Amino acid sequence: MLNQSTALDQMFQALADPSRRVMVERLCRGPASVSELARPLAMSLPAVVQHLQVLEASGLVRSEKIGRVRTCHVESKALRLAEQWINERRLLWERRLDRLGRFLAENPD
Amino acid sequence: MLNQSTALDQMFQALADPSRRVMVERLCRGPASVSELARPLAMSLPAVVQHLQVLEASGLVRSEKIGRVRTCHVESKALRLAEQWINERRLLWERRLDRLGRFLAENPD
Numbered sequence: 001m002l003n004q005s006t007a008l009d010q011m012f013q014a015l016a017d018p019s020r021r022v023m024v025e026r027l028c029r030g031p032a033s034v035s036e037l038a039r040p041l042a043m044s045l046p047a048v049v050q051h052l053q054v055l056e057a058s059g060l061v062r063s064e065k066i067g068r069v070r071t072c073h074v075e076s077k078a079l080r081l082a083e084q085w086i087n088e089r090r091l092l093w094e095r096r097l098d099r100l101g102r103f104l105a106e107n108p109d
Numbered sequence: 110m111l112n113q114s115t116a117l118d119q120m121f122q123a124l125a126d127p128s129r130r131v132m133v134e135r136l137c138r139g140p141a142s143v144s145e146l147a148r149p150l151a152m153s154l155p156a157v158v159q160h161l162q163v164l165e166a167s168g169l170v171r172s173e174k175i176g177r178v179r180t181c182h183v184e185s186k187a188l189r190l191a192e193q194w195i196n197e198r199r200l201l202w203e204r205r206l207d208r209l210g211r212f213l214a215e216n217p218d
Contacts, residue, residue, distance in 0.1 A: 090189065
């Protein structure tokens with residue numbers, strides 16, 4: 001199993017590309033085949049497959065081939081891990097602002 | 110001004126490195142000098158400065174030099190943009206699950 005830091009590296013890396021974000025957004029609306037994922041993107045099917053591989057390696061997406069069709073799903077747990085990392089940092093920062101506010105209120109001038 | 114997609118590219122790219130995440134986490138606790146940022150990291154000061162440049166280009170961090178000391182701050186607005194992108198996708202996905210749940214409840218068997 002990947003440790004959490006490597007998982008975050010791969011997840012943020014996967015999200016750092018606009019086409020991959022379009023693919024994740026599409027999959028958040030429901031499973032899709034590779035050609036459905038390719039439809040809104042101005043790129044070849046092999047290029048879409050390469051992006052899909054990056055998304056699968058990051059754990060954000062999984063796919064399964066049934067017959068001749070590969071169907072892709074979003075992995076919500078992985079998306080939540082990335083969200084949680086950012087959320088915890090924002091809370092740190094907001095707590096610091098609260099402390100600053102209290103300090104300023106208790107120490108006027 | 111960067112458009113929002115480019116901003117997200119650069120932000121997720123900036124977060125896709127464990128040392129840069131350590132720097133962001135440190136700055137969420139309050140401003141720090143470059144050498145304070147370097148302290149927990151096993152790397153040279155020039156390497157830290159390079160990471161800092163990636164963070165500044167992404168808009169996540171800004172720094173200002175006063176006298177001989179460069180002080181770095183986190184830009185909470187930028188962090189919020191990344192959080193918001195993920196949060197909106199998760200909501201899309203959860204709404205889909207809700208619709209599925211309702212459909213299954215209304216269509217037993």
